[in-house]
Amino acid sequence: MDFKDVINGRRSVNFFDPQRPVPDELLEEMIGLASLAPSSFNLQPWNLILVRDPERKRRLQKLAWDQPKISEAPVVLVVLADRSAWQSGHPVVERNFEEMVASGRLGRDQRQWFDDARMDLYGQSLEKQQAFANKNTGFFAMALMLAAKHLGLDTHPMDGFDHQAVRELFKVPERYWIPLLLAVGYFKAGETLLPPKWRKSVPEIVVDFESG
């Protein structure tokens, strides 16, 4: 599908067809495409919990403003942002270091620099850890939504949930933040979408604080 059609056609869909499941292979293809998103030092601080079981979805729905799309969508992804994925010893950090050395991007003697850089950029405060984890997982989640559209699937990103209760329901460790839930499925035939919401124009997006 053409990129322009994907980005124009992606909508946050409120009505999913509960009778039309998402095959495992398609979901894997979607996640695989999204995994190509870039990340800080390639640390990929994202994980997913897949919720397909009707009873788990029902319990999740109760913690998420009782939104029916959680039960109606065949899959709901609990998107996780790993706030610890910059720390020495984390498997992704160690694998990146080894791969950077192997590819010649970094010398083994630059380990101290590599550790200091991550600590300085991400480890100095909760504010920095939270920015690191959520920004990168935002890259990944956007790629998930666009990859879904490309594969003929629809999605709906959701913020409206009790963060602490969802953490407890799925036993999500404290090192993760839960930036969003993402419903995935097929738009239900016969339903109508409202027109797309307004967007800021380019001159509204571009700012300059120096001239004023």
Place this chain on the structure above:
Amino acid sequence: MDFKDVINGRRSVNFFDPQRPVPDELLEEMIGLASLAPSSFNLQPWNLILVRDPERKRRLQKLAWDQPKISEAPVVLVVLADRSAWQSGHPVVERNFEEMVASGRLGRDQRQWFDDARMDLYGQSLEKQQAFANKNTGFFAMALMLAAKHLGLDTHPMDGFDHQAVRELFKVPERYWIPLLLAVGYFKAGETLLPPKWRKSVPEIVVDFESG
């Protein structure tokens, strides 16, 4: 360009052709496409500072590990995440409320609900504000990188900069976080890219904390 080619072809490019400028219209088209990214309550908590002037780029480069691509890329975007874009009175909040009422998505009598929801989800802590601003701006930044690729441009997202010093250089108000700098331009003919970095496999991305 096909979506698959866009997502597979996007690379963080280290070498930009300083002789090949990015036309204003193309940059505007890129930002316009990216602005279609979804956001929490459509609050679009993102802004951009465009840095084209060689002297401004030189000063920015000094604050960003002296990375030559900042001077070489014809445009560098300072990507901003507005941590206040959920607050009552913010122009984007007020415009969304009016548009939701006009489109029938919300009743005017639901204003209190709307205010409470945003306060509860984003206003309770710095942790929540930081997650809100950075996650949504992550959506936008990913869309920027893919839209650039679709339009034949290359990009490089950068974390390696002195956050406070960049804030001061561009007089960025405290309400913003600066999640990344994004170099935009054309890959320099004759240079070679290293092979893409490894990515986590789907089984490494999908987790389940309940079963173990």
